[in-house]
Amino acid sequence: MPQIWMTYDELATFCECSSSEARLRAIHLSLDRRRSRDGATRVKLDLALTAKFFASVRELDFDLDSAIEALQAAHRQMAELLAPNEVNGRRGVALSPRTVLKRC
Numbered sequence: 599m600p601q602i603w604m605t606y607d608e609l610a611t612f613c614e615c616s617s618s619e620a621r622l623r624a625i626h627l628s629l630d631r632r633r634s635r636d637g638a639t640r641v642k643l644d645l646a647l648t649a650k651f652f653a654s655v656r657e658l659d660f661d662l663d664s665a666i667e668a669l670q671a672a673h674r675q676m677a678e679l680l681a682p683n684e685v686n687g688r689r690g691v692a693l694s695p696r697t698v699l700k701r702c
Contacts, residue, residue: 601643
């Protein structure tokens with residue numbers, strides 16, 4: 599499981615409470631706390647909070663799988679355009695990503 603670290607303000611937003619309540623919650627749950635190089639204290643989420651974090655990310659409006667598939671399709675199309683031309687041995691003309699997406 600990856601480590602998710604949040605500032606007290608980020609944890610407060612995530613838990614829908616104030617920053618001071620988030621700090622008290624971190625202390626109560628005995629979460630690891632570290633001061634970062636930027637001076638902010640960050641809290642390492644435990645397993646339950648990490649699961650809640652990932653569940654909230656999955657609930658976002660955009661469809662991540664479709665976006666990944668679209669990027670992979672655009673990559674394949676661009677690779678085909680740049681593949682060596684068998685007729686005269688020259689490479690294809692490079693098109694901008696915008697041009698490739700307009701053809702989709």
